[in-house]
Amino acid sequence: xxxxxxxxxQYETIKDDxxxxxxxxxxxxxxxxxxxxxxxxxxxxxxxxxxxxxxxxNGTDAIALACRALGIGQGDExxxxxxxxxxxxxxxxxxGATPTFADIEADTGNIDPAKIEAAITPRTKAIMPVHLYGxxxxxxxxxxxxxxxxxxxxxxxxxxxGATYRGRKAGSIGxxxxxxxxxxxxxxxxxDAGALVTNDPQLAEVLHELRNGGQRTRYDxxxxxxxxxxxELQAAILRVKLPHLDEWNRARRKNAQRYDEMLRITxxxxxxxxIREYGETCMHLYVIRVRTEDRDPLIAHLTENxxxxxxxxxxxxxxxxxxxxLGLAEGSFPEAESMAREIITLPMYAELTETxxxxxxxxxAAYYTMGIGARG
Ligand SMILES: *Cc1c(COP(=O)(O)O)cnc(C)c1O
Numbered sequence: 001x002x003x004x005x006x007x008x009x010q011y012e013t014i015k016d017d018x019x020x021x022x023x024x025x026x027x028x029x030x031x032x033x034x035x036x037x038x039x040x041x042x043x044x045x046x047x048x049x050x051x052x053x054x055x056x057x058n059g060t061d062a063i064a065l066a067c068r069a070l071g072i073g074q075g076d077e078x079x080x081x082x083x084x085x086x087x088x089x090x091x092x093x094x095x096g097a098t099p100t101f102a103d104i105e106a107d108t109g110n111i112d113p114a115k116i117e118a119a120i121t122p123r124t125k126a127i128m129p130v131h132l133y134g135x136x137x138x139x140x141x142x143x144x145x146x147x148x149x150x151x152x153x154x155x156x157x158x159x160x161x162g163a164t165y166r167g168r169k170a171g172s173i174g175x176x177x178x179x180x181x182x183x184x185x186x187x188x189x190x191x192d193a194g195a196l197v198t199n200d201p202q203l204a205e206v207l208h209e210l211r212n213g214g215q216r217t218r219y220d221x222x223x224x225x226x227x228x229x230x231x232e233l234q235a236a237i238l239r240v241k242l243p244h245l246d247e248w249n250r251a252r253r254k255n256a257q258r259y260d261e262m263l264r265i266t267x268x269x270x271x272x273x274x275i276r277e278y279g280e281t282c283m284h285l286y287v288i289r290v291r292t293e294d295r296d297p298l299i300a301h302l303t304e305n306x307x308x309x310x311x312x313x314x315x316x317x318x319x320x321x322x323x324x325x326l327g328l329a330e331g332s333f334p335e336a337e338s339m340a341r342e343i344i345t346l347p348m349y350a351e352l353t354e355t356x357x358x359x360x361x362x363x364x365a366a367y368y369t370m371g372i373g374a375r376g
Pocket of ligand 1: 084156194
């Protein structure tokens with residue numbers, strides 16, 4: 001079986017360090033918001049090139065807390081992408097605000113800067129591009145639109161740990177950057193965890209208070225906060241992994257180049273998601289586009305041959321049942337809707353071997369050459 005992610009293969013490479021640091025946490029017996037969290041925040045900020053980082057319980061909370069810290073709530077809108085994990089929109093909904101959308105670029109799947117301005121209304125209080133599949137959205141025009149309209153930019157960087165845009169790291173360009181450390185992300189904890197990064201000292205202070213019940217110091221509740229704390233075990237694990245992130249991202253990019261080349265040689269009608277020259281993707285997911293009629297049969301063929309394949313994401317947020325109340329009918333965002341019908345995610349992780357990649361490509365090619373394909 002070749003998995004989409006193989007967190008077990010990664011664990012084998014860092015096992016001893018993980019055992020050492022988790023045991024140390026247990027022996028010290030201090031479990032929530034301790035020295036590992038403080039050190040991890042410091043190290044993450046340094047890595048991202050920001051002044052501050054604030055650890056929280058998960059990536060969805062990071063988005064909700066970004067909105068909260070910016071004073072966004074009921075009656076406000078946050079403009080984001082509809083082709084994303086629904087959790088992007090849920091973070092916005094958590095503060096009572098409404099997600100609104102602009103369509104995507106057909107080739108990258110990222111929000112299309114050219115479509116953002118038309119979607120801005122007097123209620124729009126933030127623009128939140130999602131750096132999809134590990135590739136950053138085209139930030140220069142997005143930041144420029146934000147500046148022109150006086151609207152802050154929040155980066156949903158949950159898939160973009162270590163990705164860059166014109167030399168700047170994901171999360172460091174907007175007013176706030178939101179990270180998830182869900183186990184299968186490029187930087188993953190062994191459970192749920194998340195963080196925000198920022199250069200704004202006031203926002204950092206507010207976020208430190210918000211995540212811990214709104215307390216400035218113990219029992220001094222200065223605002224109505226939440227419990228979105230990050231624990232010492234996850235922080236200790238993330239501190240082991242962070243120094244490996246660049247090397248893991250390099251391996252992912254190399255694996256993607258291999259896939260690109262192998263697929264090109266087979267000459268089958270499969271198109272990898274486009275990668276722009278303006279930065280470096282961290283290749284969170286390797287996604288290909290196929291003809292709509294081939295998509296589901298090809299996934300079935302891969303599965304039958306021991307290769308995990310998935311769809312990220314099969315339903316655009318605006319067409320989900322949860323967001324049907326927005327009243328956005330099919331046809332509202334045609335590029336996102338057609339992408340959702342044509343994409344397949346293939347296995348991608350640092351430890352994926354050349355042999356495994358070749359097996360995946362051979363199975364994809366066999367679908368077409370053996371005449372299993374809808375148009376064989
Ligand atoms: C994973 C993810 C989230 C949510 O993060 P959690 O830690 O699972 O809450 C939000 N946005 C995107 C784009 C994601 O991939």
